[in-house]
Amino acid sequence: MKALNREILNLAIPNIIANITIPLLGMVDLALVGHLESEMYIGAIALGGMIFNILYWGFGFLRMGTSGFTAQAYGRQDKKESILILSRSMVVGLGGAVLLLLFQKPIELVGFGVIRGSAGVESLAAEYFRIRIWAAPATLALYSLT
DSSP: OHHHHHHHHHHHHHHHHHHTHHHHHHHHHHHHHTTSSOTHHHHHHHHHHHHHHHHHHTTTHHHHHHHHHHHHHHHTTOHHHHHHHHHHHHHHHHHHHHHHHHTHHHHHHHHHHHSOOOHHHHHHHHHHHHHHGGGHHHHHHHHHHO
């Protein structure tokens, strides 16, 4: 029983760490801008972060949708199938990232049309959005890896 608990912990801890990386990025951004002279920077990070949370939530299937197939392949010790599952997930994730990059302006317009803030905060949040959107390929690749 103790060995099973240890095995579950060995699998769970890396998964937990991988799943906190996206919110952690927003918290680091927030900690950095919290030292700046205006609270508008904090509002901009919060506003932009909400848009990214909504965007990336839609790609959660890259993590959750492939975990069952990966577990089955791992249980069968089928390394080839595991690699194929990862490859497919990466292709879909990177394809989604390319679409996010291609449609970043419409996404920005819709996002800030739905989530409103003061003019100053929205201006800074839009700048934050335009910078952070370029992390989409890495973020969605990380989703595939986890």
